[in-house]
Amino acid sequence: MAWNQPGNDGQDRDPWGSGNKGGNSGGNKGGRKRGAFDLDDFFRNLGSKLGGNKGSGGGDGENKQPLRISGRLGMLAIAVIVVVWAGSGFYTIKESDRGVVLRFGEYSGVVGPGLNWKPTFIDRVEPVNVETVREQATNGMMLTSDENVIRVEMNVQYRVTDPAEYLFSVTNPDNSLRQALDSAVRGVIGQSEMEQVLTANRAFIRDETQRELESTIAPYKMGITLLDVNFQAARPPEDVKAAFDDVISAREEEQKTIREAHAYRNEVLPLAKGNAQKMIEEAEAYKASVVFKAEGEVASFAKMLPEYRAAPEITRERLYIDTMERVLSNTRKVIANDKSNSMLVLPLDQLLRESKASAAKGASSARMETQSNNSSSSNSAVSTQSSSDIRGGAARVGRQ
Template sequence: MPWNDNSSSGSGNSGSGKPGPWGSPPPEDGKDAREDKAQRPSGGRGGGPRGPRKPPSPGPDLNDTLDRLNARLREFFTDGQGNVRPRAVGTVIAGAAALYLATGVYFVQPDEQAVVTTFGAYSRTTGSGAGYHLPWPVEAVEKVSVTTLNRIDVGGMDGADVPEESLMLTGDENIIDLDFSVQWRVNDASKYLFNVRDPDATVKAVAESAMREVVGRTPLQPVLTTARGQVQEQVAQLMQSVLDRYDAGVFIDGVQIRNANPPTDVIDAFRDVAAAGQNAESAANVARGEAAKVVQAAIGYREQVVREAAGEAARFNQVYEQYRLAPGVTRERLYIETMQRVLANSNKVILDTKGSGPVVLPPDVFRPKASAPPAPTARSGQ
């Protein structure tokens, strides 16, 4: 059934502002129908049974927040008549003082020492745990690790050579290219901080000086081969004595020679000399071994001769005792034993001296005995 606006006067429903048949007024004259469609949410995300979306709520206003904070501070510090409350001021001062005093609390780790200074001057040293010092600017604290190993390289590192540091003169007036490292740590934090301006540079200078002194009184060949450990130990001891005289608060943990060679220009000749020395040492070892064998053989032969002589002497003494008891029998027995030894391996001809005819010896008597022919060997395949 068609809809009519009975309450309207004039022509049609133009400009009446009354709602249409679907609950919304008809569009005014001169406006596009699309404006009305844009004002009315359609179904979907913004419309439908849930209605239109609410606009995002604005965040807190900074000015309002500051105003409320100022109002609360005003209420805290003043009374209703605008007078300042002394108790509130005292509370603020006490809180600020407590915070200021709390800045003096400090904690020291087990591997550290803390040095407390008063107006920049040394006051005391504390160990691990909690401590307290008067707040700045009266006192200050500086912590130093006393267990961390520090390392200093002299002569170069990672293939980079520094000839000014590595070239040294040995005790036999040869030049050596030597690189080494020093491990050190702090053993007294107060001395470390106040007695030495630049600890790293000081330790490096002392290390270079000590190494030059020790190498300067040691020949080249021992430094290159067998005396490295001795040189390292002497350098560490010399460094420690010098740093103790400086009162530096530094402990030398060890010195390690990383590289020790002749200069590059003459390194081939030095290697030839070293090889010749090794060959000579090897030949000497072989000769000493042969000499030891000869000596042992001579000692064995001497012992054998002495024992044989002792045995013969004992045997002679026994024969002599028998000879004293029966001289004739003993002489006969000695004669027979001697003839047995002499005639055992010889051809013998027995002659009867009582005969009157001539004696003719057979010709085979003076011929040497022919050795037995070797046994024939069996041929293969027979």
Template sequence: MSDNQFEININPDWIKKYLSRIILIVVAIILIFSTIRTVGPEEEGVVIQLGEYNRTVMPGLNFIIPFAETMYKIPVQRQLKQEFGFRTSSAGTQSEYVKSGYGDESMMLTGDLNLTDVEWVVQYRIVDSYNYLFKVRNAEKTLNDMSEAAMRKIVGDRTVNEVLTVGRQEIATSVEVLLQELCDEYENGIRIDQVVLQDVNPPEPVKPSFNAVNEAQQERETLINQAEADYNRVIPRARGEAEETIQLAEAYALNRVNGARGEAERFNSVFAAYVMAPQVTKQRLYLETLEKVLPKIGNKIITDEQGSNVLPLLNLNKSSVNPAP
């Protein structure tokens, strides 16, 4: 034998012995990995034994019978979603969306025979894993079809202006209610959390015209709001001023009426006194009138009836305390 050659003697019994051990170890590892299943904290494990439902297991480590049992993990504690008219290509602070290829989902006919492009999201949860797996075949695809049918039905009952402007929230709510009714009828184990209209646009050829209409409607709403604000500011103030004027007029009228009644009562009392004593009453009225008039006529000179003598009654060099106006 040359220097570059060597001979290895292998004992066949040794190979057979260690090979069988290796095979047993590999089989044991395969059995362990095929027996143990880990169910996440937001999941339930549904175990199928020989093609038939057997049990539902909770989160954690669970054991199944290899080759006889199969486990499906259902995310019952997680909110799921389906997108229509677009797909999210990358989620994050600035998510990116892909719209090409999904126009058949979003293009719909409204009740007034106009086309509109409706993009929406259905957020849902799986509340019954058994019904989700066994009551409906391919529950995800069925929910997708039901969502599209519900949206087309609701949009088909509205005008294009309602879909594009004021009716968006009402449409989303109606679709959510209808979709939940369908899920309950199908018993698919799904609860609808929310339906969100992501974007609603007219078809591209008429989009500029619809945008102009929307701007005009928004301007109209702005003007209406401004007019209502002016109305609420001016009208209450005018009503207050009118009420104040009315109250002042009523007070003036009441004062005049009461004054007139007082004067009438005084006149009646004077007339009654005059009837009983005419001369005395006449004298008293004369003196009272002089008492009111004399202070207003300025300087006074009193003479006798013939005007020949001046009576020394008043200080003629001083002006009256209350001169005549």
């Protein structure tokens, strides 16, 4: 039935309770039944709770207990919100990262790895990896100082050392570093000749590029540190590549020949120096021996001079005999008779060896010593007679 349908015992079913002109049942004000949900009462109670209004009239006693329950629920809700907000602030930074803290968008500091806490909706943390070695590369056709074109490939390795500068000093530090590397490489290649770039001067170009790159990025304070610059490749254009390959091969062959020559020199030179030193030492020894021998002969002649002055003939004879004895002592002795064709070979060296052997045996015992002495005496007499005969024969031969 509609709320304003006739035949409702004179009562309108006005949902707002304002259209009832007649009586009401149970004395309910405004024609509303007790116990029904009233938005006006709800907002009135909420306003009295928040604004401190205790209410007026006879309904205060009925609303005290609902107000207490709603206050406790509000405090519990606030506590839950605070716990959730505090728990949401915990975060972890990796071992290889550093956290850059932004408080209301402004830089506040850097936090280390591990478990940390931040106030949610107030601080924001940007993790930055500071352990990974990063890399930027550049390549392209470049013009050399001798107006040749070559293709160069070079890369740079770096690491982030200051996370705050890395995030805020430059808009895109990685892209800025790549552009700075490209500019440094082109500047260094433009000051070098093509042959130097392709062959002998690669290490110098790499070092010069690194110095140029460091001086370029230093004023920007990008928060990065260069670790190494690698000169990967340098190739001539395809039209002249074969000719440059021949040049490189010839240079490598030259270096190989130089290394082989150095190895041969290192092998032969010490040996030659050793032989030269040996010859010098032998010459020095020979010189010393000749000098000493000459000095000895001078001293000998100096001692002999008084005897020569006293008896010249006898001294000359003695010198001659001594010389012949010294010469003939090392040769076999042959005596020839001028009156006949007979020759006599005297084994004087054998006789001398036998006399020495007999002398050694005579030292073993007294009896053998006596016999040895007798034998030695006889042998000595024979030797003396033989020596005298040799000297006489030599003297006669010399006179003749």
